[in-house]
Amino acid sequence: MTQPAGPIDAEQSRDIRKRWLLSLPALLIILVAASGPLLIVLLYSFLTPGPYGDVAWRFSLEGWIGVVLEKDIFDDTLSLADAHVSIFLRSAGLSLMTTVLTLLVGFPTAYFIATRPERSRELWLFLITIPFWTNLLIRTFAILEIIRNEGLINTLLIDLGLIGRPMQMLFTDGAILVGMVYVYLPLMVLPLYASMEKLDFRLVEAGYDLYATPFRVLRRIIIPLVKPGIVAGSILVFIPALGAYVTPSILGGGKNLMLGNLIELQFGQGRNWPLGSALSITLMLIVMVALLFYVRNAGSQGARHG
Amino acid sequence: MAKAFSVQRQRGFTAIAIGCFFALYLPIIVLVFYAFNAGESLSSFDGFSLRWFARAFENQQVIDASLRSLQIAAVAATVATIAATMAALATTRTEPYRGLTLKYAFINQPLMIPEIVTAVALLIFFARIKIWTGYSGLGYLIAAHTAFCIPFAYLPIRARLENMDLTLEKAAADLYATPWKAFRYVTLPLLWPGILAGFMLAFVISLDDVVITQFVKSAGQDTLPTYMLGQIRRTITPEMNAISTVFLLLSIGVVTVFFFVNRKRV
Numbered sequence: 001m002t003q004p005a006g007p008i009d010a011e012q013s014r015d016i017r018k019r020w021l022l023s024l025p026a027l028l029i030i031l032v033a034a035s036g037p038l039l040i041v042l043l044y045s046f047l048t049p050g051p052y053g054d055v056a057w058r059f060s061l062e063g064w065i066g067v068v069l070e071k072d073i074f075d076d077t078l079s080l081a082d083a084h085v086s087i088f089l090r091s092a093g094l095s096l097m098t099t100v101l102t103l104l105v106g107f108p109t110a111y112f113i114a115t116r117p118e119r120s121r122e123l124w125l126f127l128i129t130i131p132f133w134t135n136l137l138i139r140t141f142a143i144l145e146i147i148r149n150e151g152l153i154n155t156l157l158i159d160l161g162l163i164g165r166p167m168q169m170l171f172t173d174g175a176i177l178v179g180m181v182y183v184y185l186p187l188m189v190l191p192l193y194a195s196m197e198k199l200d201f202r203l204v205e206a207g208y209d210l211y212a213t214p215f216r217v218l219r220r221i222i223i224p225l226v227k228p229g230i231v232a233g234s235i236l237v238f239i240p241a242l243g244a245y246v247t248p249s250i251l252g253g254g255k256n257l258m259l260g261n262l263i264e265l266q267f268g269q270g271r272n273w274p275l276g277s278a279l280s281i282t283l284m285l286i287v288m289v290a291l292l293f294y295v296r297n298a299g300s301q302g303a304r305h306g
Numbered sequence: 307m308a309k310a311f312s313v314q315r316q317r318g319f320t321a322i323a324i325g326c327f328f329a330l331y332l333p334i335i336v337l338v339f340y341a342f343n344a345g346e347s348l349s350s351f352d353g354f355s356l357r358w359f360a361r362a363f364e365n366q367q368v369i370d371a372s373l374r375s376l377q378i379a380a381v382a383a384t385v386a387t388i389a390a391t392m393a394a395l396a397t398t399r400t401e402p403y404r405g406l407t408l409k410y411a412f413i414n415q416p417l418m419i420p421e422i423v424t425a426v427a428l429l430i431f432f433a434r435i436k437i438w439t440g441y442s443g444l445g446y447l448i449a450a451h452t453a454f455c456i457p458f459a460y461l462p463i464r465a466r467l468e469n470m471d472l473t474l475e476k477a478a479a480d481l482y483a484t485p486w487k488a489f490r491y492v493t494l495p496l497l498w499p500g501i502l503a504g505f506m507l508a509f510v511i512s513l514d515d516v517v518i519t520q521f522v523k524s525a526g527q528d529t530l531p532t533y534m535l536g537q538i539r540r541t542i543t544p545e546m547n548a549i550s551t552v553f554l555l556l557s558i559g560v561v562t563v564f565f566f567v568n569r570k571r572v
Contacts (some may be wrong), residue, residue: 016403022396023409026389026456033453034416037427044430054433105326108316112323115314124327126565131330133507133561135514137531138550141538142333145340145348145547152336155349185330205313214316222316243420245517250538260422260517267429267521277430280423287420 038284045277053271063274067282084262091259094173095241098180099188099234105181106188106233111222113189114196125193132186140247143179144170147251171253179251180241187240188233195229227297235294239287259283334554341547348544358548368549371533375513378444378529382451383459383508389452390459390508391501395493398467416454424454425521432522442524450522451512458511459504462568466500499567506564510557 045063047055065071070081113124131139146152149166157163169175199222207217223230245260252258257265259279266276341359345352362368397409416424432446474496478488516531523532530553537546
């Protein structure tokens with residue numbers, strides 16, 4: 001491709017055509033079974049709910065209005081839908097707390113792995129990778145078993161005589177938080193590790209030579225250097241947490257809803273597909289904003305994390 | 307490195323890290339432990355027994371769901387890997403050309419959209435198609451799984467390709483190999499570990515999926531994860547632990563192989 005222009009141009013355009021043909025199957029599959037249907041969701045969000053689910057083909061803004069407002073059944077006045085607002089806030093709050101907690105635990109863990117000798121580093125990394133690739137449902141189930149009323153923690157506390165009756169931990173917001181921190185932790189550790197692995201410890205040494213305290217070294221040298229990893233990890237945790245469905249529906253027990261469960265409800269018992277569609281698009285927009293923030297902050301450095 | 311040790315030290319980090327590993331594995335270990343419980347309880351151990359494994363292996367619903375999961379994962383991962391390999395060949399080792407960024411964005415798109423949104427979109431879309439065509443087989447699940455497996459298969463294949471330069475293929479061409487022969491005897495053998503890694507990732511991702519499957523499946527099309535999700539909401543017996551244990555072993559097996567296949571590259 002370093003050759004001068006001329007007959008090469010024809011060859012080049014043939015090469016590009018070949019490259020399009022080669023990528024066609026992947027693009028088509030994703031278009032049909034992932035991206036394309038998103039447009040239908042957008043369309044459905046502007047239609048009228050059908051009586052038994054599905055939609056009636058009449059334009060309506062009700063779906064979108066329903067995202068944050070609700071209509072009084074008696075006099076048709078609009079007011080803020082407290083239920084939806086509180087679900088939005090809970091989702092955002094729980095996702096943020098999950099991100100912060102995974103960062104607080106994940107940062108030292110990634111640092112620990114990155115400062116191991118070369119040989120044992122692989123093993124520690126492997127130990128993080130295993131939960132990363134094992135089923136999220138099973139890991140949530142493992143948490144469920146531990147925090148149930150008849151679970152390990154309560155049984156232990158009762159046997160020790162510390163409490164008389166089991167503590168209700170399951171089906172609370174706290175349970176969802178614990179579950180999400182548990183299942184998303186590897187997503188934080190892996191990108192953090194990727195940027196800490198490249199950390200130049202001569203800079204740290206220089207800091208100490210200039211009489212910095214360990215905390216100051218951490219705050220002024222290490223954290224700025226691994227910032228791309230911090231941003232990447234936070235995004236990788238925040239986005240799935242915001243759209244989480246499995247973890248809140250198991251540990252929250254249907255009473256403590258998050259956005260994902262609210263969306264599901266509209267396609268199930270709620271029978272309001274336009275509202276469900278509008279909520280889905282809203283969720284997608286929030287994620288897009290988060291991704292944009294990521295691109296702004298990490299630039300191309302984070303691209304390899306996908 | 308002995309000198310560097312003090313430089314790298316941050317107070318409390320090691321303790322947090324060890325606690326983190328402990329917390330990551332404790333729930334899983336407890337889960338596996340009670341799969342071997344002779345009693346019905348998940349908190350008091352009444353002796354060692356394999357009865358819950360036997361029970362799970364006799365449960366026709368579990369067998370059906372497992373076979374369905376494996377079938378979907380095998381087909382979806384195979385198709386996704388082939389498509390991803392072709393796409394990786396088309397998007398690496400080239401000067402940037404028009405549409406290249408678009409291709410990247412498109413291939414990685416399933417990673418960016420929250421799963422629940424894709425699930426809802428597919429529910430709507432496939433519901434329409436089911437009405438039009440009357441077909442309600444496993445095809446929908448396979449199509450959906452293939453789509454979200456493609457980016458996972460693509461990542462290791464692309465990474466591997468980017469580390470291979472074109473000199474060997476050029477040498478093959480100089481020796482009058484046809485493009486196909488150069489691909490078959492030069493590119494493919496070199497790319498193979500990447501393809502294998504991509505396939506395994508795709509397989510595990512398909513096997514683990516809950517959300518999209520839950521929304522796309524028709525009646526009687528439970529996969530193992532959606533079957534388990536349904537069961538968790540009822541009374542839980544150690545049978546669930548037994549199923550989870552087998553599932554875990556399968557995933558860990560695949561991940562271990564993946565880890566070593568991928569490591570050889572470096």
